[in-house]
Amino acid sequence: MIADPLFYALAVPAVMLLGLAKGGFAGAGALSLPMIAFATDPVQAAAILLPILIAQDVVGVWAFRRSVDGFVLGWTLAGAVIGIAIGYWFAASVSADAVLAMVGGISILFGAYRLWKDRIGGGAASRSPGWVGSLFGIASGFTSQVAHAGQPPWQLWVLPRGLSRDMLVGTTAVYFALVNWIKVPAYLALGQFTRENLLTAAALMPVAIGSTVAGVWLVRRVAPERFYTAIYWLMIGVGVVLVAKALI
Numbered sequence: 001m002i003a004d005p006l007f008y009a010l011a012v013p014a015v016m017l018l019g020l021a022k023g024g025f026a027g028a029g030a031l032s033l034p035m036i037a038f039a040t041d042p043v044q045a046a047a048i049l050l051p052i053l054i055a056q057d058v059v060g061v062w063a064f065r066r067s068v069d070g071f072v073l074g075w076t077l078a079g080a081v082i083g084i085a086i087g088y089w090f091a092a093s094v095s096a097d098a099v100l101a102m103v104g105g106i107s108i109l110f111g112a113y114r115l116w117k118d119r120i121g122g123g124a125a126s127r128s129p130g131w132v133g134s135l136f137g138i139a140s141g142f143t144s145q146v147a148h149a150g151q152p153p154w155q156l157w158v159l160p161r162g163l164s165r166d167m168l169v170g171t172t173a174v175y176f177a178l179v180n181w182i183k184v185p186a187y188l189a190l191g192q193f194t195r196e197n198l199l200t201a202a203a204l205m206p207v208a209i210g211s212t213v214a215g216v217w218l219v220r221r222v223a224p225e226r227f228y229t230a231i232y233w234l235m236i237g238v239g240v241v242l243v244a245k246a247l248i
Contacts, residue, residue, distance in 0.1 A: 001199035023215015034245040047192035057177035067170030079134035083141025088186040104242025111235035126160035
């Protein structure tokens with residue numbers, strides 16, 4: 001198990017952000033790997049976080065299990081499987097920082113665009129075909145495999161569809177729960193589930209579960225009309241941090 005105090009000083013708030021994201025504030029969790037990567041290498045950080053993500057998924061899925069959009073889930077998950085496979089095959093040659101910078105830039109632009117769109121009048125919700133969702137699913141699966149940053153690409157297609165708050169949170173929870181389990185064989189094949197990494201993940205598990213329960217409690221107390229605005233601001237904030245981390 002990692003014993004460095006600096007690691008836990010960064011890992012504990014990072015896992016708390018993951019919990020808030022799993023509870024419904026989608027996007028905040030993308031900050032977690034960059035935070036932990038300040039104290040250890042990104043590959044080890046990703047391996048430590050995956051068991052934590054899987055445990056947190058249980059809470060999120062259970063809380064919103066009755067609110068899932070099958071159309072969105074089916075099309076995006078089909079693409080995610082392809083994206084995860086691409087991320088696995090190119091694991092040795094892909095720079096996690098480059099991926100985070102790309103995801104961060106997209107998050108900033110999309111969040112700002114949606115806030116501007118809502119300000120002038122958002123118009124009708126998007127009804128783009130399912131195959132377009134699969135393309136975004138590929139991007140989401142790839143960035144999730146490489147850097148646990150699959151939410152921003154997924155949100156690019158899903159948020160404009162205007163799902164209700166609970167439907168968005170529930171579909172997000174189930175989608176990423178399945179994505180995280182699909183990633184397990186790749187992480188096993190790459191030898192990333194070492195004893196040290198698993199013990200470190202276990203030490204962080206109480207924080208992980210507690211923060212996810214807190215996230216569920218908080219999101220249910222945010223007015224639906226303010227929920228999307230909060231998500232867009234989160235995307236911008238996350239994007240700024242991701243780009244900054246990649247450039248440092």
